[in-house]
Amino acid sequence: MKKRVVVVKKSDGSGGRGNRSGSGSVVRYAECQKNHAAKLGGFAVDGCREFMARGEEGTEEALSCAACGCHRNFHRREVDAEVVFEYSPTNSDHH
Numbered sequence: 001m002k003k004r005v006v007v008v009k010k011s012d013g014s015g016g017r018g019n020r021s022g023s024g025s026v027v028r029y030a031e032c033q034k035n036h037a038a039k040l041g042g043f044a045v046d047g048c049r050e051f052m053a054r055g056e057e058g059t060e061e062a063l064s065c066a067a068c069g070c071h072r073n074f075h076r077r078e079v080d081a082e083v084v085f086e087y088s089p090t091n092s093d094h095h
Contacts, residue, residue: 025081032065034074051075 029051037044048068055061063072 025079028078028080029072029075030078032068032070032075034068034070046070048075 031050032046032048034045035043036046046068048065048070050067051072052066053062053072054064054066064070065072065075
């Protein structure tokens with residue numbers, strides 16, 4: 001008899017809006033982390049809390065945030081991945 005274990009793994013690689021990748025994972029882009037004061041030696045973010053694509057998927061505008069205008073790479077990326085293990089348990093009846 002095969003058993004199935006499903007583990008939902010959340011890795012912070014950078015929720016916000018998301019796309020589904022081919023491996024069964026959902027990628028979302030959260031708050032903007034662009035440091036607008038870097039040239040002055042300080043740290044200041046714009047407060048954008050969620051990436052919202054400016055255009056349709058597949059266009060150049062889809063990589064720009066409609067809320068803050070920054071490129072998608074400046075937004076924290078989150079990945080929710082579903083990992084499925086299938087195995088046949090061995091008889092563990094040892095005396």
